[in-house]
Amino acid sequence: MSPHSLPAPARGFTLLEILVSLAIVILLAGLGWNGYRHIVQKAARAEGRAALLHVLMQQERHHAYQHRYKAFQPGSAAHGFKWYSGATPQASAYALAARACDDEDLSSCVLVTATPGGSGVNTAYEDARCGVLQADSRGNRRADGKDCW
Template identity: 30%
Template sequence: MKNRGFTLIELLITIAIIGILAGVAYPSYMQYVLKSKRSEAQSALLDLANRQEMYYLDHHKYAVNLNTELGLSANPFITDNGYYSIATSSAKATEDFTLTATAISTQAADTDCATLSITHELAKSATNTTCWK
């Protein structure tokens, strides 16, 4: 009579292979998740830059306060999912602005692209040159 089943060695080899695959796949997956959440900051920065330009057309200066002048919920503004905090700065409100998104919460693990910025000239900058791609 022959037993049907797996030997202990076969089970250990299978578990080892699964462990190796998971060890390789998980870090890649986490980098993908961080990169996908980065799009929230990019779209929010572009939206706020457009709002700044509309504000400039009406008031002949850029907004210094995001909540009172642009009608957002707070200054600094926290994005919808809470992954980024966006603040504005300006040397002269009549001439320029820079919007900066800083990673917070779980997105703070994205050290490669911890901050993203956009200026009144739509010049995009970040911690790493590939962050806006």
């Protein structure tokens, strides 16, 4: 071996360096996942509230012409009313339904409900914090949980 040729330095990473890097990436991904799930849940809840209020506006328009509100169930043709919260039923977090308010008939009051993961929509979606969202034609808004509206 001549004095001018030195062995080439080893290239690459050691196993320990790779494992430490992998552990850091997994830790950061785990921390980010919880925040991501929280944001997705809030977005789906906002979708449900918006769809519920949209149906209430449609109900008011229907009442102006027919002098009564219209009841419907999720999955039905809904006779012009959208019964799911998203772009398609499979991509929707909430199933919508309308019925008469308690102790009243459809000529005076309608109650629209948005059920998370309900019939005909994405059944994997759950909202344990807020549950079912409700709004009626008198301006009342309710949910199973607190601070959901």
